[in-house]
Amino acid sequence: MTAEHVSPSKLLRPLSPLDGWQAAFDALPNVVAVTEIAFMAQLNLRVDPSGPAAGAVAKVLGSALPTQPCSSTRSGEYQLLWLGPDEWLILAPEGAGPELETALREAIGGEPGAVTDVSAQRTTLALSGCASRELLAKGCSIDLHPKVSPMGTCVQTLVAQTGIIIVARDETASDFLLVVRASFAQYFAAWLIDAGVELTGAC
Amino acid sequence: MQLISCPWCGPREEAEYHYGGQAHVAYPHDVGAMSDADWADYLFFRDNPRGPFAERWVHAAGCRRWFNAVRDTGTHEVLAVYRIGEPQPELGTQASR
Numbered sequence A: 001m002t003a004e005h006v007s008p009s010k011l012l013r014p015l016s017p018l019d020g021w022q023a024a025f026d027a028l029p030n031v032v033a034v035t036e037i038a039f040m041a042q043l044n045l046r047v048d049p050s051g052p053a054a055g056a057v058a059k060v061l062g063s064a065l066p067t068q069p070c071s072s073t074r075s076g077e078y079q080l081l082w083l084g085p086d087e088w089l090i091l092a093p094e095g096a097g098p099e100l101e102t103a104l105r106e107a108i109g110g111e112p113g114a115v116t117d118v119s120a121q122r123t124t125l126a127l128s129g130c131a132s133r134e135l136l137a138k139g140c141s142i143d144l145h146p147k148v149s150p151m152g153t154c155v156q157t158l159v160a161q162t163g164i165i166i167v168a169r170d171e172t173a174s175d176f177l178l179v180v181r182a183s184f185a186q187y188f189a190a191w192l193i194d195a196g197v198e199l200t201g202a203c
Numbered sequence B: 001m002q003l004i005s006c007p008w009c010g011p012r013e014e015a016e017y018h019y020g021g022q023a024h025v026a027y028p029h030d031v032g033a034m035s036d037a038d039w040a041d042y043l044f045f046r047d048n049p050r051g052p053f054a055e056r057w058v059h060a061a062g063c064r065r066w067f068n069a070v071r072d073t074g075t076h077e078v079l080a081v082y083r084i085g086e087p088q089p090e091l092g093t094q095a096s097r
């Protein structure tokens, strides 16, 4: 027995689904860049967009919920992703989940609606670089050209047979947020690396 | 791959959808009063036409919403899609979205 006691919380650290993958992402040709944004707070929100709760929720989020299918809205540190006509995914900074969950639940009050912390359900990848669209096109049929998918576009679709939420984050459609189920993250990361290896040269 | 239009998300690959059988089959009002034959008819029997057929589909890999579609079972052409609660479009007067 040593006299010194080390708290388990100092020995343990959270492990993201893609812990240890960054070196492989960094080895990709420099026309793409992939980085995991781990531990983002993610809340699934169900509410009637035409009911009184939607307005109360908008006050908490600082922005109205996007009601256009396949779109998203940025509001300060929050990203509001349209998942369905009465369903959204709220992305918030790491650790912001519990407080936001409580605030949203209070805003909904007795109206029909639900807030669920689903932070552990998915992880997120930032994909950027001039060959981003070319890379995604290898496994995805959605036209991500900015003429069709302008900034803010948020599509739920299949990429390499895996359910992915793609958010277009800039005007030139070369910067994407990819949201993937934790249990599919390693498969998807391996697919990204395999698909990206043959991207060579300049754009 | 065949494209099917989701009434919410627009045209997507067929692989994003799952099929849900015949549309507009209402749950019986008074199950207890039904004869076994009528109950069996409700449970197990569906139309099986060659030609336009109103069906339920779900956009499983997208918005995960159920909707209705009229599909030609002979050609696989999707003639119309419409949201749950919307009336079945008159064929020939309304093109698919």
Ligand SMILES: [Zn+2]
Pocket: B006, B007, B008, B009, B010, B059, B062, B063, B064, B065
């Ligand atoms: Zn859809």
